[in-house]
Each structure stands twice: as C-alpha cells, then as structure tokens.
Amino acid sequence: MVFNMLGKILLSMAALMVICVIISVFTGGRDLVALVLSDVIIAVIGVGLLMIRPTKASFYAKEGFAVVALSWILMSLLGALPFLLGGVFTSYIDAVFETASGFTTTGATVCGAIERIPHGIGFWRCLIIFIGGMGVLVFVMAVLPLSKERSMHIMRAEVPGPSVSKLVAKSKDSALILYAIYFVLMIIEAVLLMIGGMSPYTAFTTAMSTAGTGGFMVTDAGYIGQSTYLQVVAGVFMMLFAVNFNLYFYIILKKFGVAVKNEELRWFLLIYAGAVAIITVNVLPRFSSFGEALHHSAFNAASIYSTTGFASVDFDKWPTLSKCVLLLLMLLGGCAGSTAGGIKTSRVMILVKNGWNELRRLAHPKYVRTLRIDDKPVSEPVVRSVLVYFTAIMALTFLSILLVSIDGYSVESTVSSVFACIFNVGPGFGAVGPVENFAHMSALSKIVLALDMLIGRLEVWPMLLLFAPSTWRNRAAFR
Template sequence: MNIPLVLHTLGNLFLLLSGILLIPFGVSVCYGTREEIWAFVFSFIASGFTGISLKFLMTPKNEDITIREGLAIVAFWWMSCALFGALPYYFSGVCDTFCDSYFESMSGLTTTGASIFSDIEALPHGILFWRSMTQWLGGMGIVVFFVAILPTIGVGGHKLFSAEAPDLTTDKIKPRIAQTAKILWVVYLSLTAILIPFLWLGGMEFFDAVCHAFTTVSTGGFSTKNLSIAAYDNLFIEIIIMVFAFIAGCNFILYYQLVIGKFRRVLVNSELRFFVTLVICAICIVTLTLFFFHSTSYNGGVKDHRFNSIGGSLRYAAFQTVSIITSTGYCNADFDLWPNFTRVFLVLLMFIGGCAGSTAGGMKVARIMLLCKSSARELLHMLRPRAIMHVKLSGKPVGEDIITNTLGFIVIHLGIFGVFSLILTLFGTDLVTSFSAVASMMSNVGPALADAGATRNYHEIAYPCKWVLTLSMLIGRLEIYTVILIFLPLTWKK
C-alpha cells in the first residue's frame, strides 16, 4: 500500500471540498445569520488546511494508483468528507452533538435522506442548501467528479472510478475513464438544470426548487419541508418529481446512447425493461391494496378518504413506490399507516433498488436478475445435468466470475443486514424499527417504519445505533466490498 500516495490524493480532494464549501457560504451571506456564516468559514479553513498539509507534506515516489490505493482513497475519502461535511452543522449549533452532525452529513453524502432534524423549516437557508448540495455531490460521486476535472489521473482514475461505483456495468462510454466521467456529469447537470424550472413553475419558490432538484436527481430525498413533498399537496410537482426520480434510477449510460442515436442498444437493454416492468407491477399492486384493503390497516380501521377512488389510490401509490424503489425517499403520505402488506412490500422494494449505473441505491436490478436467472439455471441443470446453459443479460452471456461475485454480494448484504439489525435491538430498538431502518440505510432510502417512519426522524435513536446506521449508509453507497476490503490485512500488505 502506497500510503503517501493515498494521503496526497486525499489532500487534493480536501482542497476540492474546501472550494465547494464556498458555495453554501455564499448562500449564507445572502440569507444567513452570523453563526451560520462563521460555521462555513471554519469548515472551509479546516478542510483547506488539511488539504494543503497532506498535498505538500506527502510526496509519493510512485504515482501509479493500483486497486488497493483506489479502495483506500475512496473509502477514507467518504468517511473524512462526512467528517468535514458535518462541521457546518456542528459549528452553527443546529445539531447538539457531533454524532448527530456526522449522521446528517453521511446521510447527505450517501444520498440516504435520513435526518435527525425535527423542524427542518427552522433551519437557516445556508444549512438547507448544504444538506441538498451534499446529496447532489454524493449522487454521481464526488470522486467521479474529481476524475472528470483531473484527466491526468489516467489509469489510476479507472481504479478510483471502479472503487466508488462498483456496479455490474463495466462499459465505458469513451476509452479514457476521464471522458466517461465528464459525460456522466454532463448528463447529471443537464437533468438538474431541466428539473429546476419545472419545479419553479409548479409552485415552488426558486430556492426550494433548486434544493429539491438537487435531491431528486441524486435520488437523495432531503426536503426543505417538514412534511416532505406532502407539504405542497400539488399533483403536478409530484408527477414531475416522480418522473425525474425514475429517470435518475435508470442507467445514465443509456441516456448518452440515446443522444448519439443508439436507440436499439437502449431498447434491448434487459435491465431497463425489467425495471420498467417491475415499477409498473409494483404500482398496480400498491394501488389495488390501498383501494381495497386500506381500512384493514392498524390506523384505527378507518379508511382514508384519499383512497376512495382508483385515481386517488394511484396518485399516492405511484409516487411512493417510485420514491422507494429508486431510493429517493420522498413522501407524499405517511405510508407507515398503510396496510401491513403494503408496508412490507415497500421495504422489500428497498432491497431491489434501481438500475446499475444510476444514482439509486439498493442491490440493483441487474443483480436481482442474475440471481433469478442463475437460480432458474440451477433448477434446469438438475433435470438436464449435461446441458450447457448460459445466463444472459441483454442477449450477452454473463461470465461465471460475475455471477459468483453477484451471489457473494447478495449473501454478504443480507448477512450484514441481519447483524446490524440485531445490534440495534440490543440497545432497545423495537424489531420493526430495527429491521426496516437497517434495510433503509443500506439501500440509501431514508424513511423506514415505526419509530423511523415517514413522518418521524432518527433523533431519538440511541447514539450507538446511529453509528451503526451511519456505517450502514456508507456500506450501501459503496456497495459493501470497498468498505470491507480496507479492513482486511491482505489489502495493506505489500
């Protein structure tokens, strides 16, 4: 492990972060109080000083970034970025403890959307903007942004790119990874720029429109309102957010292929077709459940008047289903009061998530497809032992190493989910909250059930549980392997 190279690269990233902190500082100057302004000044100084120190004190002899350095840089960058991102919350006094500040910062950067704030609307504008901006930066990945603006990284850039976005899709749009990163960020910026005027024209104030555009395209879910999207009670806004959340939940490489005219490659993409089918079926199931069985839920047995018609049920079912499966986490209703079948169904959708190569969380649709197809192949193989059968995605055979990696990922994912859920119960958290909260954190969704429900927050969760949930967010965002490998002694050996 080339530790000087790791620290030197982290220094560059800290300098980049200090420059980014000037943006919410400018917002604070326009809107904020003195405490809020000084909070960003102190954060800027801390990040910049650390960056300069590491950049100039650590001079690596060998500047080739291998996969080991890539894993270390990405993992430690996300943990330390959350550390410096927590400073504005702590210095401004909006968070009582550093644990809460770090939880909120990690939730933003990993686009989880879980919050410890009870009264979001009372927060200063600079803090609200920083919350949304952290999700926007974390959505595409700030390391990917770093690779995009510093094309001289070369081969090492590919290692960083792969460590931060370890999806099944390894297709590069361009031969150089820096060009791929730039194109992805152009698509990301374009979607954000298109969404802002739609939300503004839909009835949001311009500041709220910018914040919600940041957290929609990143599938983050932080809102500037206590009731999330339900505060607007605006069908147009719900439809626009739902559409863009779905777009953000699809593979971003497909949009570039659309632009350059490769329509056939988009149409034959099996993951996209499966995802569209899954979303439509899920919406239909939730809609029918709300319409026919809502009165059987545990909210006193009273049927909500909003679900008296198929249209009303469809409105809330469609928005909440898309929001959950894309890991956006916005709420237009308290789904924790819905029928138990619907509550469990939505939690299961959290595990699936969006497409590989998207800003959505979860295990990804491609992995679920490989799990189903490989399981079906094994069943057929028992009937025809000598038959040679390949698992295919989009008409192309998938290598056995990828299938093994996928199955291992799912087993480890479920194992960590079980262990973390048990740890939460040790500190007095009830079963429903424990299991749903860990599932939500590892899928980077945000809202869960019971004490972590759609209208609740994570402020009352015990501090040891908050640290466990914070780790769950990071593991979910970096898709397990990157975080686990840095704790293995083999990674650090020469």
C-alpha cells in the same frame, strides 16, 4: 499517492462549500461564520495532505479501494463541521450521521426542525446528496488531472453496479459526460418545480436531492400536502434518476434502439408496474378515488424503488402487504450506473437467472447454459461476484439488525431502519417512518447505521477491505 488523492478530494469539497458560503451571504448570513470556518479547516487539512510527497506513483486495485473508502469516511467526518459549528446539532455523532446520510444519498435525517436550518447549511445538506449521487471521486476525476493509467480502479470502486463500462475512451471524458447529463436533468427538474410555484431555493435543493436519489427536503412536511403537479414532477424525475445514465448517453447519440432494448430497463419498469398495481389495489379503500390511490402508490413506490425516500402520504399507515412490497423495493434499488442505492436491478436479474439455471441443472445434471443479459453472455466471475456481493450485504444487514435491536424498538422499526440505511433509501416504517426521524436512536445505532450507509453506497468491498489488516500492514504504500 493515496494521501495526495485525499488532499485533492478535500480541496474539491472545500471549493464546493464556497457555493454555500455565497448563498449564506445572500440569505441573511446567520451561518456565515460556521461555513467559512469549516471551509478553512477542510482546505487546510486538504493542503496538508497534498504536502505529503507521494513516494510511489503507482496505483493499483488496493490503493483504488483505499482511496474511495477513506475519502468517503473523511468526507462524512469533515462535511459534518458546518452542522456542528452552525449549531444545527449539538452532538457530533448526529452531525456525522446527517452528513453520511447526505453523501450516500440515503436521506435519513436526525433533524426534527428542518425549517430552522439556515439556508447556507441547508443548501450544503442537499449539495452533498447531489455530489454523492454520482460519486465524489468521479467528480474529482472529471475536473482534475489524475494519473490516467489506472483510473479504472477508482471508477470500479465508486460507480454502482456489477460491471463498469466506459462511455468513451477516456475516463475523464466519461466522467464529464455523466456529470453533464446529471446536471442538465437536475436543472430541468428545478425549473419545472419553480413553474409549479416553489421558491428557487426550495426548488434547487429539492432537485439536487432528487437527482442524487437522496430525499432531504428543506421543509418539515416534505412532499406530504404538495400540489399534484409538484408530486408528478418529482415522481417522474425520481424514476429518471434511477435509470442507468449510459442510456441517456445512447439517446444523445441517437441510438434509441440500444436504449429501448436494454433488458435492465424493462425489468425495472415491469417490477415498478407490478408493485404499483399491487399497492393501488391494496390501498384503494383508504382513498376517495382510484385516481388518487394510483397517484399516491405510484409516487411512493417510485420514491422507494429509486431509493429517494420522499413521501406524498404517511405510507407507514398503509396495510402490511403494501409495506412489505415497499420493503422489497428498498432491497432492489434502481438500475446499475444510476444514482440509486439498493442491490440494483441488474444484480437481481443475474441472481434470478442464475437461480433458474441451477434449478434446471438439478433436473438435467449435464445441462449447459450460459447466463445472458442483453443477449450477451455474462461471464462466470461476474456471476460469482454478484452472488458473493449479495451474501455479504445480507450478512451485514442481519448483523446491523442485531446491533440496532439493542435499542429495543419494534421488529418492524428495527428491520426497516437498517434496510432504509444500508440500501440508501431514507425513511423506514414505525419509529423511523416517513413522518418520523432517526434522532431518538442511541449513539451506537446511529454509528452502525452511518457505517451501513457507506457500506451500501460503496457496495461493501471498499469498506471491508479498508478494515482488513492486510491493507494496513504496508502503510508506506499509501504515501
């Protein structure tokens, strides 16, 4: 069953790559051979996996996690083919890093000369962000008939956030609704960007990149030096894509009350407002007017908090306080059920409230209080899973920092590079700042950071379970 699913996923991926082939044909076709060849390879492997007849039709939590983790690794390995065959990178590790960065919506690049990438491959680079943002398996679920019974295991493993709620009774319909909302928002942004003077190619790639909160651009300068209008459009949409998509569904259903009263949304906006205020005051001396300072701090805070990773100025040159605020925003990430990375605002809420309750319990040992979010009690297992998740991701963060530090960069660069990757942000500070890239890092660091991106995007457990020996002991179960 697992191989069968992987085959379906690869075939879906091959189908998506056809879009890039078409674009390549219309834009000169320098990369046509590379794209067609990659497409065929992926499709052949996909068909090969489908040929393995599933021996078991059952699908449980373990298989769900395995499918998700394996498919993301496989997609990163095979999605790198166009970059390699098209001559964008000479090293396979670089190509895989770039692909993983795209699928996980990180947006950390190892490419110095982005404008020289042919349009077909350039579109693929942003398309994988768009697909990775909402989840590849959710996409497959929306378009292909899957085993209906246990689809929740997949949803739960791929959709970010502490708990998953379905919008409507059927997983397939839920996935379709989410993708429809996602697609429409992306189109609106692309149109607004085109009104601001962007070419259709740049507008659509940028819009897909924003939608997945990824951060790849098709120009070397990125958002630095773009017009204020374009920056405002991107800034607003980065925030929109970092909000729980379920809220848009409520708005469509005209349940505005539910959407406005959402506690996570309030925390998200309050934290954002606080961060913007601090940074604005802090960077005021560097800009000619208050308005300009507010504009840039608002844009870059939105970019980092939504884990997109665009930059309107080189924020690496900002004072330490502002950079620390940005580092904290990297960690927080957007809301659950959005395309953002990070540990998600709702988890932060649970951590803070739980900490506060524990503090009260020290003073009143018999103190009984349930943790409430949106005025509904949060069950003990959810709180526990959030605590364990936080511990695990922090432990992995520090382990990665140790491994990356072998390269000998400054502490600032090392720490921020790991933060930028594991929380799917993109740019860090120093040697990996917004005007720099990751190309100069060693192969070991690139592998560690690429794995970090996958761990961060899939929220630790699928990846960890995949490496647990017990998952592999009974390999027959994967057929």
